[in-house]
Amino acid sequence: MLRFTGKNVAVNSVVPARQLHLVLSGQRLASGRLQLASHYARAVQTVSARYASTSTSPSNDKSSHTSNLPPSPVSPRKHRVELKPGPLKKPLPTSATPRPHSTSPKQTQPSFPAFRPSLKPSTPDPVPSAIELAKQDIADATARGVLRPAAPDAGAIKRFTHQAFELLKFYFRGLKAINTHRKQAAAIRSRIATGGVALSRAESRFIRTFQQDALKLIPFVIVVVVMEELIPFIALYVPRMLPSTCVLPGQRDRINSKARDNQQLALAGNWELFDLLRKESENSGFIPTLSLGNPGALCGVIGIPAWGPLQLTRWRLQRHLQNVASDDTMLKQEGYGRDLTLPELKEALQERGMSTFSEKNSADELRAQLKWWIDMTEVIPEGADAVSRRLFVLGIIGSHK
Incomplete structure (x- = not known):
């Protein structure tokens, strides 16, 4: 009995000690929370006081209060500028645009007509062979009535002979026309020398053309006598050798x-x-x-x-x-x-x-x-x-x- 009583006393003595330790620990936590709460309240009061002092202080004391604050990380916003479309610029002149004509300061020159086109070099068409050109010229001269056409039922050899004979007659008539023009030009000069009607532009050009034909007469006669087949080549490559009276329309x-x-x-x-x-x-x-x-x-x-x-x-x-x-x-x-x-x-x-x-x-x-x-x-x-x-x-x- 005494043994059980002693155990109970020992137990009772230990239990109050544990309770006391727990109580003390709770008091320490409570005191720590109170201290945190008091620090938080003091910080709030400090921030409130500073905010109140900056908001209510006059403008001359702003620098003294705001100097203690840290700089703001956000840059101040600039004034908004309304952008308006600028004036339209005229396009610069290109190479295709015709350049204006600059006149001399000493004299006024008449301007060129406005319908003058721009200069553009055209691409030349492919040139056919001389034989094809000769055929085209003969066909065109026949269609215009310059050469007499062959018979419809003529063969190839007869047609070729007929065309060669017609060309020979055409060149012979052209040579005779040069001699006729010589007589006409001499009559015009005689009329002017005797004080007749003044020379007209058509007569002046007629005399000049006859003079050019007379210079071409000798080499052209040699070509006709030797080989008249060369005349299409001359018309294609050396057209200035032909007299004006011996040129087909084509x-x-x-x-x-x-x-x-x-x-x-x-x-x-x-x-x-x-x-x-x-x-x-x-x-x-x-x-x-x-x-x-x-x-x-x-x-x-x-x-x-x-x-x-x-x-x-x-x-x-x-x-x-x-x-x-x-x-x-x-x-x-x-x-x-x-x-x-x-x-x-x-x-x-x-x-x-x-x-x-x-x-x-x-x-x-x-x-x-x-x-x-x-x-x-x-x-x-x-x-x-x-x-x-x-x-x-x-x-x-x-x-x-």
Whole structure:
């Protein structure tokens, strides 16, 4: 009994000690929580006091209170700027846009007609063989009534013999026409020498054409007598060897087309040279013939031969422009080509290096272009002549101005 009583006392003495330890531990936790709560309350009071002091302090004390605060990581927002569309800019001029014509400050020059097209070198079509060209020329001349057609039931040999005989008769009639033209030209000169009616433009061109045919007569007769089959090759490669009276209609069209293509190539390939000539002579208004370093380019524009030495090329250029000057005087007297037909107007512009502008224009437009040329060349500056003034106009045409 006493033993059990002693155990109970021991147990009772141990249990209160554990309870006391737990109580003390709870008190420590509670005191720690109270301390945290008191620190949190003090921090809240401090932040509140600072916020109240910064919000209620005057503007002159802002720097003293805000200097203790850390810098804000967010940069201040800028004022919003409303963007409006800017003015539209005009597009820059391209190479296809025609450059305006710059006139000399000393004199006012007539402007080129507004319907002038831009210069673009055309791609040449493939050239058929000489035999095919000869067949085409003979068929075209037969259709136009220049050559008599063969019998419908004729064979190949008979048809070939008939065509050769018809060509021989055509060339023989052409040679006889040259002799007839010689007599007519002599009659015109005799009339003018005796004080008759003044020379007209048609008569002047007739005499000039006869003189050119007379120079081609001797080599052409040799070719006809030796081998007339070479004439299609001559018409294709050396068209200037043929007299005007011995050219078939198809050959004449091909010669004119080739001359226009050569003029277009000369204008498209040498425009920088023409532009330089124009700028150098713009103040004076004329270009002396002796100052031309490359007259072959100008010869290509007006359609005359450019082979040979420099002196020969200049002589051809000067002689051609002298003939054009006398022709301009007659055209002005006859109303600026009022009575000229469409083919005659194209021929006149081709002689002046303006065939590129006469492909698809009407007769009135061609007359306007011819009038522009005459008005430009009529103004002769001091120290210039008819040839040097026309060289300057050719420079304007060649530079695409």
